[in-house]
Amino acid sequence: MPEGPEIRLAADEVANALVPRRTTRVEFAFPQLHRFESQLQGRCVTEVATRGKAILTHFDNDLVIYSHNQLYGRWYIAKKGLYPDTGRQLRLAIHNDHYSALLYSASAIEVWQKSELKRHPFLARLGPDLLSEGADVETIVERLDSTRFRQRQLAGLLLDQGFLAGLGNYLRAEILTRAGLHPSLKPAHCDAQQLHKLAREIIGLTQRAYRTRGIINPPQLVARLKQEGLIEREQHRFNSYGRAGESCHFCGTVIECSNAGGRKMYFCPGCQPAR
Numbered sequence: 001m002p003e004g005p006e007i008r009l010a011a012d013e014v015a016n017a018l019v020p021r022r023t024t025r026v027e028f029a030f031p032q033l034h035r036f037e038s039q040l041q042g043r044c045v046t047e048v049a050t051r052g053k054a055i056l057t058h059f060d061n062d063l064v065i066y067s068h069n070q071l072y073g074r075w076y077i078a079k080k081g082l083y084p085d086t087g088r089q090l091r092l093a094i095h096n097d098h099y100s101a102l103l104y105s106a107s108a109i110e111v112w113q114k115s116e117l118k119r120h121p122f123l124a125r126l127g128p129d130l131l132s133e134g135a136d137v138e139t140i141v142e143r144l145d146s147t148r149f150r151q152r153q154l155a156g157l158l159l160d161q162g163f164l165a166g167l168g169n170y171l172r173a174e175i176l177t178r179a180g181l182h183p184s185l186k187p188a189h190c191d192a193q194q195l196h197k198l199a200r201e202i203i204g205l206t207q208r209a210y211r212t213r214g215i216i217n218p219p220q221l222v223a224r225l226k227q228e229g230l231i232e233r234e235q236h237r238f239n240s241y242g243r244a245g246e247s248c249h250f251c252g253t254v255i256e257c258s259n260a261g262g263r264k265m266y267f268c269p270g271c272q273p274a275r
Contacts, residue, residue, distance in 0.1 A: 001071050004052060004166020005209035008131045010075045011055050015048035017077045017099035018057070027093040028109065036111045039063060045094070052126050052165030057094070062114040067092065068122070073106030126165040130206045135164065140199035144187040154198075155183035155260035164202065171209065173241040173266040174216045175201045177248075182272045183258070183265050189275065216241075221249055240266040 002010070026040040040059055047058040055075075057065040067073070073091075076084045078100045083090075088104035103109070110120075117123060127143065128135035143149055149163055157163055158172040167175075176183055179198040187195060205216055215222060215237050225236040234242075239249045244257035244266060253270030 001168060002053065002069055003168030003171055003209070004050070004129070004131055005171075005206060005214060007053050007055060007069065007166070008050050008210055009213060010069070011048045011050045013077050014055065014057065014075055014101045015045075017101050018045040018094060018096065019048060020044055020046060021096040021098065023059075023094060023096055025093070025095045027095075029089065029091045030109065033109065033111060036063065040065075040094075040111075045096075050132050050166075051123050051129050052161050053168075054122065056117070058114065064112050064114050064117060065092070065094075066108075066110045066112055066117075066120065066123075067103055067106055068108035069103075069106050070108055073108075074104050076102045076104065078102060125162050127161065127163045129165040130203060131166060131210055135203070137196060137199040137203065140164070140202055141192075141195045144190075144195050144198065150187040152186060153183065153260075154181055154185050154187070155265050157187070158202075159263065166206065167202070169263055170214075170216070170238065170241040171206060174238060175205050177240045177250075177268050177271050178205065180271055182274045183260055183267055184274060217249065225249070240268055242266065 022044050023041055026037050028034060028037060039061065040063060044060040045057060046060050049056045049058065054066060054068045074088065078084060080095065080098055080100060083102065086104060090102060090104055091106050092103040092109055094101045112120060128139060143163060149157055154176060155172070158167050158175065179201045181190065181194065181198060190198070209216055215233070217236060217239055222236045230236045240255050243255045246255055247253070248255055248268040248270060251268065251270040253268050255266055255268055258265050
């Protein structure tokens with residue numbers, strides 16, 4: 001599933017095509033949404049926002065299209081009148097005089113009044129969004145040390161969208177590696193210095209993933225790996241995620257993989273010793 005940075009990048013592309021242009025046509029695949037097509041036709045798109053892994057397309061009549069890509073959804077931006085050659089099913093199309101924003105394969109699409117969004121059952125459960133709400137280090141440390149979260153294993157906590165919105169499997173692995181914390185640890189096991197380092201890595205790596213379109217390793221390491229012949233993006237993108245059996249770029253220890261909550265959890269035993 002795409003993680004917060006990928007969703008924010010997709011929202012940026014949709015915004016570049018739609019904001020602040022007036023729609024010429026809006027089409028929904030789902031019959032229950034057809035009644036909104038006339039209400040959205042001829043309206044200006046004012047903003048394309050994100051909350052975690054959801055995209056919120058705002059119109060000037062205070063209607064908002066909520067969409068969640070889930071596992072298979074994907075946005076395409078095309079010039080007016082053109083459609084990509086894909087076997088995916090078109091679920092939502094927003095057209096203007098220049099571009100079409102086309103959402104394929106997603107099944108979670110709804111239309112809400114802007115004033116009612118806070119009552120949306122998914123959005124209401126989300127924690128702070130690192131890319132749209134700017135949670136700072138102290139806010140994250142407070143959440144880590146709260147009664148609600150401090151007894152949760154970090155491996156599960158970082159995937160809980162109620163803790164922080166937008167984190168996923170690859171960010172979880174890389175954040176815990178750089179923070180030097182074993183996935184089985186709980187915030188209650190960590191001292192203040194460790195919690196602050198974890199919070200800084202959560203913010204820093206999420207923002208880096210957004211800036212670099214998903215390359216988590218620091219620029220100096222990426223440059224060295226490229227010099228060593230690891231030119232392909234997937235070869236220098238991660239340190240831990242997806243690299244079980246390979247050496248950690250930081251300490252040389254072999255990366256391991258375990259199962260945490262039904263998801264693969266990659267970690268470095270050298271950088272992240274178990275207590």
